[in-house]
Amino acid sequence: MKTAAAQHASEPPQSAGLRVVETDRTDPLSLCVRSALRFYLDNMADHEITGLYGLVMEEVERPLFETVLNHADGNLSHASRMLGMTRSTLRKRLSDYGIER
Numbered sequence: 348m349k350t351a352a353a354q355h356a357s358e359p360p361q362s363a364g365l366r367v368v369e370t371d372r373t374d375p376l377s378l379c380v381r382s383a384l385r386f387y388l389d390n391m392a393d394h395e396i397t398g399l400y401g402l403v404m405e406e407v408e409r410p411l412f413e414t415v416l417n418h419a420d421g422n423l424s425h426a427s428r429m430l431g432m433t434r435s436t437l438r439k440r441l442s443d444y445g446i447e448r
Contacts, residue, residue, distance in 0.1 A: 380403070380407070384403070405444070408440065408444070409444050409446070411430075412426075412430075412437070412440060412441060412444065412446055413446060415429050415430055416441070416446070416448055421448045423437055423438060423448060
């Protein structure tokens with residue numbers, strides 16, 4: 348049996364941003380995003396919401412870049428073609444997020 352600390356150490360790091368509470372693996376990505384946004388907004392109560400666009404973009408872009416880069420075995424040229432962006436743009440975005448290849 349894992350201790351709580353050991354269990355947390357083996358789990359991927361959790362973002363402080365958007366979360367999907369329940370998911371159906373057959374749902375399209377757009378529905379998952381919509382559900383996460385509704386949950387986030389509903390739980391903000393009376394707190395002021397600012398920077399939502401940046402939060403959503405980071406929550407989506409970071410795993411997108413990490414997953415595609417991993418799928419391309421770290422090959423930036425291949426990953427940039429998959430993403431439909433130039434290699435230099437991808438390098439900049441990876442740098443912005445502190446993602447190393």
